[in-house]
Amino acid sequence: MWGIIRQRAACKGNHALNLEQGIRAIALRAFSSSAKQMTVRDALNSALDEEMSADPKVFIMGEEVGEYQGAYKISKGLLDKYGPDRVVDTPITEAGFAGIGVGAAYYGLRPVIEFMTFNFSMQAIDHIINSAAKSNYMSAGQISVPIVFRGPNGAAAGVGAQHSQCYAAWYGAIPGLKVLAPYSSEDARGLLKAAIRDPDPVVFLENELLYGESFPISDEVLDSSFSLPIGKAKIEREGKDVTITAFSKMVGYALQAADILAKEGINAEVINLRTIRPLDRSTINSSVRKTNRLVTVEEGFPQHGVGAEICATVVEDSFEYLDAPVERIAGADVPMPYAANLERMAVPQVEDIVRAAKRACYRSR
Amino acid sequence: MAQLTHRTTAFQKTLSAAILSTRHLSTSPITVETSVPFTAHNIDPPSRSVETTPQELLTFYRDMALMRRMEIAADSLYKSKLIRGFCHLYDGQEAVAVGMEAAITKKDCIITARMFEGEGRFDALYKKEGGFYGGHGIVGAQVPLGCGLAFAQKYSKDENVTFAMYGDGAANQGQLFEALNMAALWDLPAILVCENNHYGMGTAEWRAAKSPAYYKRGDYVPGLKVDGMDAFAVKQACKFAKEHALKNGPIILEMDTYRYHGHSMSDPGSTYRTRDEISGVRQERDPIERIRKLILSHDLATEKELKDTEKEVRKEVDEAIAKAKESPLPDPSELFTNVYVKGYGVELNKSLLELDLTNLSRFSVEQSLVLFSNIKLTLLVIDCISQSFGADRKELRAVLP
Numbered sequence: 153m154w155g156i157i158r159q160r161a162a163c164k165g166n167h168a169l170n171l172e173q174g175i176r177a178i179a180l181r182a183f184s185s186s187a188k189q190m191t192v193r194d195a196l197n198s199a200l201d202e203e204m205s206a207d208p209k210v211f212i213m214g215e216e217v218g219e220y221q222g223a224y225k226i227s228k229g230l231l232d233k234y235g236p237d238r239v240v241d242t243p244i245t246e247a248g249f250a251g252i253g254v255g256a257a258y259y260g261l262r263p264v265i266e267f268m269t270f271n272f273s274m275q276a277i278d279h280i281i282n283s284a285a286k287s288n289y290m291s292a293g294q295i296s297v298p299i300v301f302r303g304p305n306g307a308a309a310g311v312g313a314q315h316s317q318c319y320a321a322w323y324g325a326i327p328g329l330k331v332l333a334p335y336s337s338e339d340a341r342g343l344l345k346a347a348i349r350d351p352d353p354v355v356f357l358e359n360e361l362l363y364g365e366s367f368p369i370s371d372e373v374l375d376s377s378f379s380l381p382i383g384k385a386k387i388e389r390e391g392k393d394v395t396i397t398a399f400s401k402m403v404g405y406a407l408q409a410a411d412i413l414a415k416e417g418i419n420a421e422v423i424n425l426r427t428i429r430p431l432d433r434s435t436i437n438s439s440v441r442k443t444n445r446l447v448t449v450e451e452g453f454p455q456h457g458v459g460a461e462i463c464a465t466v467v468e469d470s471f472e473y474l475d476a477p478v479e480r481i482a483g484a485d486v487p488m489p490y491a492a493n494l495e496r497m498a499v500p501q502v503e504d505i506v507r508a509a510k511r512a513c514y515r516s517r
Numbered sequence: 518m519a520q521l522t523h524r525t526t527a528f529q530k531t532l533s534a535a536i537l538s539t540r541h542l543s544t545s546p547i548t549v550e551t552s553v554p555f556t557a558h559n560i561d562p563p564s565r566s567v568e569t570t571p572q573e574l575l576t577f578y579r580d581m582a583l584m585r586r587m588e589i590a591a592d593s594l595y596k597s598k599l600i601r602g603f604c605h606l607y608d609g610q611e612a613v614a615v616g617m618e619a620a621i622t623k624k625d626c627i628i629t630a631r632m633f634e635g636e637g638r639f640d641a642l643y644k645k646e647g648g649f650y651g652g653h654g655i656v657g658a659q660v661p662l663g664c665g666l667a668f669a670q671k672y673s674k675d676e677n678v679t680f681a682m683y684g685d686g687a688a689n690q691g692q693l694f695e696a697l698n699m700a701a702l703w704d705l706p707a708i709l710v711c712e713n714n715h716y717g718m719g720t721a722e723w724r725a726a727k728s729p730a731y732y733k734r735g736d737y738v739p740g741l742k743v744d745g746m747d748a749f750a751v752k753q754a755c756k757f758a759k760e761h762a763l764k765n766g767p768i769i770l771e772m773d774t775y776r777y778h779g780h781s782m783s784d785p786g787s788t789y790r791t792r793d794e795i796s797g798v799r800q801e802r803d804p805i806e807r808i809r810k811l812i813l814s815h816d817l818a819t820e821k822e823l824k825d826t827e828k829e830v831r832k833e834v835d836e837a838i839a840k841a842k843e844s845p846l847p848d849p850s851e852l853f854t855n856v857y858v859k860g861y862g863v864e865l866n867k868s869l870l871e872l873d874l875t876n877l878s879r880f881s882v883e884q885s886l887v888l889f890s891n892i893k894l895t896l897l898v899i900d901c902i903s904q905s906f907g908a909d910r911k912e913l914r915a916v917l918p
Binding site: 211237240242243245247248249250251252253254255256257258259260261278279282283287288289290291292293294295296298327328330350351352383430433468 | 664699
């Protein structure tokens with residue numbers, strides 16, 4: 153019976169899987185002029201534009217999303233196109249407008265609420281968790297909340313302790329929420345579209361430093377019906393010696409680390425989590441069962457972090473396959489410093505990932 | 518809880534209907550004066566004269582008697598541990614619910630605070646198709662949510678309003694003012710109803726608010742102070758507020774009301790106020806007594822007929838309780854239902870199958886079938902599977918459908 157199922161799965165294929173292979177092929181030829189490039193900013197903007205065009209119930213609400221064109225220009229041009237009823241500038245009152253967004257979602261609209269950074273989401277966190285995440289469960293399915301909370305998350309550059317926290321672990325703990333963390337432009341487009349179309353509350357964690365980065369992008373990704381599945385991680389780089397998991401900006405660092413490790417004969421597999429909740433335990437475990445070693449990478453605080461959950465899940469499901477203790481790379485266990493040299497020490501760097509991978513392979517001194 | 522019962526009970530063929538049909542009086546209009554005039558802030562108040570009918574008077578009486586009976590029943594159910602968690606009783610405040618209901622339609626939305634956990638499912642406490650968006654456990658959260666409902670009503674161009682209800686305790690919440698500011702900026706059809714029963718848990722209003730004139734606290738938003746023990750004043754105010762909100766944006770209604778019980782079942786209600794105060798209000802201002810006097814003075818029913826209505830209502834409540842007692846606790850599989858509306862678009866691969874099936878024996882037959890049918894569906898449509906966990910994750914894993 154399983155043979156038939158496996159056969160069916162292979163035949164039906166996976167749209168995303170084919171896409172991945174296509175993208176990888178393009179990426180290998182990344183620097184040829186025929187590949188299209190798109191910044192993460194444009195990817196997000198185009199996703200918002202297309203979803204608003206497709207569904208009149210979608211609207212954007214947040215500080216400076218309208219006349220200012222977006223604090224980080226993510227919503228540029230949308231006010232002119234859709235008008236002030238659908239691109240709503242708010243006063244600086246996160247608790248108020250997050251609650252208003254959730255109430256609108258109760259009624260059946262599809263709000264996209266922007267937090268200028270997720271640090272400010274703490275002012276509204278009661279509405280995200282108690283009013284949004286738990287409502288479908290508490291009302292036995294009567295009141296669903298098709299809302300998206302989006303904005304930059306984690307450290308930027310030199311913005312200090314109160315503006316640099318990563319919230320992936322906090323929101324990732326909450327049943328009822330879906331938590332996404334895109335890396336590339338394809339991720340940004342596909343996951344934002346999936347988030348807006350999803351009937352459940354989604355926390356969409358972007359990264360300010362990635363907004364300006366360009367990634368190669370295929371025609372399929374540019375199609376307005378494109379979306380990526382929620383809950384599925386992507387293997388950015390296949391390998392066989394050690395698995396490195398990462399999300400958001402750290403995926404780029406992990407890929408750089410993998411290149412360095414390759415020169416030293418360590419073939420690392422890099423997993424781009426894409427979704428923090430639900431975690432793609434299946435992909436992570438399959439990878440660890442293949443490589444037998446794991447390094448988790450995140451920007452946020454180490455205690456109770458995403459890496460801790462990944463480590464626990466691998467120990468639970470794939471213990472016999474581990475040949476070395478799981479290594480965790482995370483932000484330093486301090487509030488983010490302002491001084492540039494201290495800030496550099498507080499955020500994971502490529503060398504940290506390389507060193508941890510070597511330890512996992514018993515190759516350090 | 519009693520608010521909800523009132524809202525969702527359809528008008529039944531009752532004693533009151535029988536009384537009215539024998540007297541052929543049901544729809545002839547009566548004019549009633551509110552107990553006190555309205556006090557207004559930044560607006561001209563509505564008139565004290567309220568149009569009503571014998572049918573409405575008898576319905577008010579019956580509905581309030583039903584609510585009162587429900588609260589008393591809830592009291593004893595809680596004490597016999599059939600209701601768990603917190604239980605906040607509403608007796609004394611019935612006129613607010615009944616008066617409001619008479620002024621609005623099922624398309625208008627209501628959102629409030631105060632919920633309790635009882636036997637059975639939560640779905641009884643929410644009724645989206647009736648416009649009731651639930652009781653919310655976080656004090657004050659319901660006000661921005663209510664303004665959000667109003668935002669959506671305006672966005673959708675429905676000519677309806679939202680009543681966001683809160684107490685004097687919640688009236689000082691910052692998020693209320695954040696939401697009110699936006700409601701006023703954007704002219705949302707939101708009516709903020711402060712049920713001022715003068716005590717936020719055990720804290721009297723003058724100890725919690727520098728300005729307990731809650732109808733004035735909207736500043737630039739107009740407000741009306743209403744005798745919340747007078748169902749007709751409430752009805753008049755809600756009608757007035759609805760017309761205002763549809764044209765001019767938000768308005769605050771302060772209902773001056775009183776609760777006889779303490780804040781919750783563990784509160785005797787007498788450590789922060791005197792028993793004389795409670796019995797004084799019960800004698801002078803009880804909402805059901807007020808309607809009873811009106812009915813008798815207009816000769817719409819006899820004392821005996823009203824007593825019979827009370828007996829009928831008591832029987833109805835007892836029957837409902839008996840039915841609730843019989844209904845079973847939810848099936849264990851319900852632990853995992855409705856966490857999400859939709860599962861995830863994840864391709865099933867073999868290792869996930871292996872992981873799930875090790876626990877199959879611990880699921881019931883029904884759950885196993887769901888698991889299998891989900892797996893088949895997943896392979897064909899590449900959709901919807903993810904895991905959730907019980908307390909012992911090796912013992913209980915669920916596939917969220």
